[in-house]
Amino acid sequence: MTNSSNLKLALIGGGGVRTPLVIFGINESARLLGAEELALYDPDSERVSIMAELGRAIVAKEGGRLRIRVAASAEDAVADASFVLSSIRVGGIGSRAQDERTALTHGYPGQETTGPGGVAMGLRTVGPTLEYARLVEKRSPNAWFINFTNPAGLITQAISHYTGVRVIGICDTPEELFHRIAGALGVSSKRVRCDYLGLNHLGWVRRVLLDGVDVLGDLLADDAALDQLYHASLFDHELLRCLGMLPTEYLYFYYCRSRALTNQRAAGTTRGEEVSRLNDQLIADLANHLQAGNPNEALSLYTSYLNQRSGSYMKLEASAGSAFDKSNMLEEDPFRAATGYHRIALDVMKALRGLESQRLIVNVPNHGAIAEIADADIVEVPCTIANNSIQPEACGTLPEAVRGLVLAVKAYERAAIEAAVSGSTMLARKAMLLYPPIGEWEPTQGLLNDMMQHNPSLQYFHACSHDETT
Structure with a gap:
């Protein structure tokens, strides 16, 4: 594919706190990509408006002509887009905090993508993501769907299995x-x-x-x-x-599950709860600065937020450290960091546009890359990406030390997707049984009950379940 003008990009979940980073990256490479418009969509109109205004301030500061537009609907956002980036969090950061608290209450470490928190996140996210993917399939069938949404491998597999969109999952880890x-x-x-x-x-x-x-x-x-x-x-x-x-x-x-659990209990909180408080304060402060006509102060505040959040990453789980401990704060320019979602997303788009061939770690159908895994299953492996094509590297067989774990987690992902699509409580419990961080039958009923009680997005399991008994 050669470069052309008037390229449209869309970001579903544009109210997320990492949206300004994505805007910075796209603006930085807009001329190379031929990108003229980035359409943001988010059900939270207040949040997406704040992020769009902050994004426009970034474009103005850095120079560029990228147009940031808040779309009236998801369909408006994705129509005629060449790339659709998806970074949604169903239920918001509050649901993450509640998931992690539920896990902690039941004696498991609280984490958003692994353990019980990862199960809850996956179950409530599959359905909405598939709706967006089908919309892309209808309105922009030739678009690439770049999935940031966590749990990224599971969600990418659901999209790949149930839709015909061209999907690739990315993660900066x-x-x-x-x-x-x-x-x-x-x-x-x-x-x-x-x-x-x-x-x-x-x-x-x-x-x-x-x-x-x-x-x-x-x-x-x-x-x-x-x-x-x-x-x-x-x-x-x-x-x-x-x-x-x-x-x-x-x-x-x-x-190190026991250590993570011990440290979270000692801290009396989880990462999700701390980030929820950070985010609430950030959004309120950004709104005040932007309403007062102070975009530079808003950008400075946002930069400090990113450095505080990044500097405290994994500190709580590893040593009961807090995100609010300012001694953890980084002193760097997060926009120009060498790594990050915005960097990988740009590398992927440039490679797919035929501008720069890249070897990147991405989430794609296996197609023989790992011997023990089915071709259609999503794996995370090195791929050569060039001119509208993605070719996974042949990785051979899984090392014996990790083979059982990988195959068990892949079986869990398949079961969790089927549970989310069918609304079957029995399949949801089966997924937890297969999942090594849980791996027992008896706790699954209490976990699922608490997940549904605190998660409005999971209430459909009551209405849609086809189980004869639960």
């Missing part, structure tokens, strides 16, 4: 780990190539090639280097040496 690996080695990221495979939020680096030579063994032997690989002190070094691989940060909620 692997690229962030690669960036940190290069930093620990003290070299440019361009000299490092990581051999990676897995599922979204369930992946491992098997080799670290520095100028073509595998240095993973040296890295694993170096305590000081290992200390630099994660946002917080997550994994015991002997655990990493035992695996002989480097897991992404979300494996903490599989390998």
